[in-house]
Amino acid sequence: MNATTLKSTAPTSLPNQTHPAHPHRRKSPGWLLVSPSVALLLLWMIVPLGMTVYFSLIRYNLLYPGENDFVGLENFEYFVTDTGFMPGMTNTVLLVGSVLLISVVLGVLISALLEATEFWGRGIVRVLLISPFFIMPTVSALIWKNLIFHPVSGILAAVWKFFGAQPVDWLATHPLLSIILIVSWQWLPFAILILMTAMQSLDQEQKEAARLDGAGPLAIFWHLTLPHLARPIAVVVMIETIFLLSVFAEIFTTTNGGPGFASTNLAYLIYTQALLQFDVGMASAGGLIAVVIANIAAIILVRMLGKNLTDKA
Amino acid sequence: MATLKIRNLRKGFDTIEIIKGIDLDIHDREFVVFVGPSGCGKSTLLRLIAGLEDVTSGTLELDGRDITEISPAKRDLAMVFQTYALYPHMTVRKNMSFALDLAGIAKREVDRKVEEAARILELGHLLDRKPRQLSGGQRQRVAIGRAIVRHPKIFLFDEPLSNLDAALRVQMRLELARLHQELKATMIYVTHDQVEAMTLATKVVVLNAGRIEQIGSPLELYHQPANLFVAGFLGTPKMGFLKARVVQTSSTATDIELAAGPRLRLPFEGSQLAVGSEVTLGIRPEHLVIDPNGQLPVTTDVTERLGSDTYCHMVTASDEPLTVRVPGDFAAAYGESLKLALDISHCHLFDTRGYAVSRVLQQAA
Ligand SMILES: Nc1ncnc2c1ncn2[C@@H]1O[C@H](COP(=O)(O)OP(=O)(O)OP(=O)(O)O)[C@@H](O)[C@H]1O
Numbered sequence: 001m002n003a004t005t006l007k008s009t010a011p012t013s014l015p016n017q018t019h020p021a022h023p024h025r026r027k028s029p030g031w032l033l034v035s036p037s038v039a040l041l042l043l044w045m046i047v048p049l050g051m052t053v054y055f056s057l058i059r060y061n062l063l064y065p066g067e068n069d070f071v072g073l074e075n076f077e078y079f080v081t082d083t084g085f086m087p088g089m090t091n092t093v094l095l096v097g098s099v100l101l102i103s104v105v106l107g108v109l110i111s112a113l114l115e116a117t118e119f120w121g122r123g124i125v126r127v128l129l130i131s132p133f134f135i136m137p138t139v140s141a142l143i144w145k146n147l148i149f150h151p152v153s154g155i156l157a158a159v160w161k162f163f164g165a166q167p168v169d170w171l172a173t174h175p176l177l178s179i180i181l182i183v184s185w186q187w188l189p190f191a192i193l194i195l196m197t198a199m200q201s202l203d204q205e206q207k208e209a210a211r212l213d214g215a216g217p218l219a220i221f222w223h224l225t226l227p228h229l230a231r232p233i234a235v236v237v238m239i240e241t242i243f244l245l246s247v248f249a250e251i252f253t254t255t256n257g258g259p260g261f262a263s264t265n266l267a268y269l270i271y272t273q274a275l276l277q278f279d280v281g282m283a284s285a286g287g288l289i290a291v292v293i294a295n296i297a298a299i300i301l302v303r304m305l306g307k308n309l310t311d312k313a
Numbered sequence: 314m315a316t317l318k319i320r321n322l323r324k325g326f327d328t329i330e331i332i333k334g335i336d337l338d339i340h341d342r343e344f345v346v347f348v349g350p351s352g353c354g355k356s357t358l359l360r361l362i363a364g365l366e367d368v369t370s371g372t373l374e375l376d377g378r379d380i381t382e383i384s385p386a387k388r389d390l391a392m393v394f395q396t397y398a399l400y401p402h403m404t405v406r407k408n409m410s411f412a413l414d415l416a417g418i419a420k421r422e423v424d425r426k427v428e429e430a431a432r433i434l435e436l437g438h439l440l441d442r443k444p445r446q447l448s449g450g451q452r453q454r455v456a457i458g459r460a461i462v463r464h465p466k467i468f469l470f471d472e473p474l475s476n477l478d479a480a481l482r483v484q485m486r487l488e489l490a491r492l493h494q495e496l497k498a499t500m501i502y503v504t505h506d507q508v509e510a511m512t513l514a515t516k517v518v519v520l521n522a523g524r525i526e527q528i529g530s531p532l533e534l535y536h537q538p539a540n541l542f543v544a545g546f547l548g549t550p551k552m553g554f555l556k557a558r559v560v561q562t563s564s565t566a567t568d569i570e571l572a573a574g575p576r577l578r579l580p581f582e583g584s585q586l587a588v589g590s591e592v593t594l595g596i597r598p599e600h601l602v603i604d605p606n607g608q609l610p611v612t613t614d615v616t617e618r619l620g621s622d623t624y625c626h627m628v629t630a631s632d633e634p635l636t637v638r639v640p641g642d643f644a645a646a647y648g649e650s651l652k653l654a655l656d657i658s659h660c661h662l663f664d665t666r667g668y669a670v671s672r673v674l675q676q677a678a
């Protein structure tokens with residue numbers, strides 16, 4: 001009977017609890033077979049999560065070792081009332097939203113154009129369009145910082161000078177916009193990759209039927225291509241959201257979250273708490289808040305877009 | 314009114330010519346069926362008519378208007394695709410009204426036309442479903458409905474029934490025939506199913522390797538095939554072919570000697586045939602009779618019993634296959650030696666190049 005309670009509460013428990021004495025349990029060997037991996041994944045998740053929860057509830061500042069007494073929700077309170085919290089939240093939302101918008105809209109347009117037109121070297125153009133995705137975030141951020149945004153040696157500065165304008169110090173004057181551009185540059189290829197592949201699976205005869213029905217290229221795009229892309233767009237939005245919530249390297253290598261909190265997002269804020277102020281407790285509280293926010297975002301997305309995924313076309 | 318004139322139409326993909334000069338007239342209210350073996354260019358020809366492919370040379374003329382260079386939408390033709398090509402995320406209603414909506418026709422008029430088409434096709438209760446919620450036959454009907462609402466000058470069908478099961482195919486075939494009557498429409502229909510061709514068509518066009526082999530009514534083609542290809546293509550089981558040599562000719566009769574043995578005197582115009590030339594005798598399974606006094610000795614091969622009829626496959630002395638239709642309860646043992654009588658008045662004779670030799674019109678006897 002111990003085994004029965006275990007079964008209902010912890011599906012992770014060890015395989016040896018499936019005893020021949022319980023014949024009904026043997027009817028579901030599938031459960032038995034997946035249990036090791038489920039157990040491993042749960043451990044993988046639960047141990048760090050548990051530690052984070054624990055740290056978030058105690059005083060844990062590396063500058064004051066030994067004073068690890070229980071403080072309840074104080075860490076959360078401090079994190080939420082920190083001057084960086086509101087800008088961090090806003091910047092996270094702006095960053096995720098803008099990059100999603102840019103990568104989906106441009107991704108759809110670029111892949112539609114690539115699909116619609118025949119030109120020499122299309123294969124090479126495709127590879128080039130997708131290649132930024134394979135560059136490490138730190139590297140691409142450095143490239144943007146030093147080759148494009150740099151107020152003296154950057155390409156944009158050269159363009160500005162060519163037109164006789166005063167070069168702009170992008171990272172200093174438009175820090176969030178700059179970060180958005182960098183991150184979009186990295187994630188647009190992902191959108192293109194997914195959407196282009198999806199575009200190729202659009203039934204040719206449907207397009208021909210639409211042509212006979214009097215639909216021009218725009219009408220075909222609007223009435224056939226876009227609905228066909230609903231599902232891949234949902235995939236792009238979901239996957240990108242999850243990764244974009246935790247953008248860090250791009251900020252770290254370019255603006256360091258500044259000036260002030262102008263380009264600090266939640267992930268960067270947690271980092272500053274943990275490693276610049278050595279307050280592990282508060283950083284853990286921030287981490288938990290980030291986890292909650294990510295889950296809320298995920299639930300909303302699954303609600304909104306998940307229908308698209310299960311809806312068979 | 315809809316008349317289509319096709320003049321010397323050619324189409325090549327890259328360097329390979331697929332349609333090699335087609336001349337064809339399609340008249341108002343005809344049900345024209347293109348048949349031919351796979352890959353002969355039926356679909357390509359239909360797509361050229363629809364405007365989905367650009368012609369390499371030649372002209373298409375619809376009701377006196379040259380449509381060769383006109384975009385598919387402006388040709389006033391509607392096409393039903395083999396895979397139906399329904400718009401998957403639109404309801405049945407929207408699928409059918411799509412063309413009308415694009416053309417900016419008033420909502421009430423669109424609704425009326427959709428309801429009308431739905432009534433003809435018995436789709437009324439399905440109008441708010443999505444294509445994936447329909448069965449194959451229902452999808453097929455929606456695809457046809459999408460064509461009907463547009464009141465096109467010509468309906469184009471590309472093997473519309475080939476994805477349906479046998480029973481449904483028979484039913485849809487009848488419905489198409491009924492639709493043709495009801496709409497008084499001109500239809501062009503592509504199939505490689507000769508039963509569809511025979512039952513639906515008012516005019517059959519037999520295509521082979523990008524060329525027209527013969528044009529005519531189904532029975533004309535069946536009874537007077539112009540060449541070996543048409544003779545062998547139409548009719549199930551296939552017409553039997555026997556190699557022969559001309560031994561004597563006159564204006565009223567031709568004597569031939571079959572490779573399988575016997576000599577026959579046939580009522581064919583012999584003046585065009587050289588004595589000694591190779592010819593082919595064609596005879597359909599229903600024009601052969603098992604008869605102890607028959608001319609042609611054969612050995613039985615396998616027997617196919619269909620219930621109403623039985624088809625006996627035979628092999629002649631010269632190792633040529635022949636099929637004989639016999640009553641359903643006929644029993645023949647494998648390997649049995651029998652004799653066949655040929656119905657001379659229903660034989661076909663083809664010259665060395667495969668063209669039919671004309672029959673002597675009226676026999677004095
Ligand atoms: N877009 C294309 N590019 C190159 N070749 C093509 C193209 N479309 C068709 N063909 C060739 O043209 C020939 C005729 O094709 P088509 O589709 O018209 O045949 P079909 O008579 O409809 O055959 P089926 O009964 O199998 O449908 C084929 O040999 C095919 O390979």
Ligand SMILES: [Mg+2]
Nearest residue numbers: 355356357472
């Ligand atoms: Mg075809």
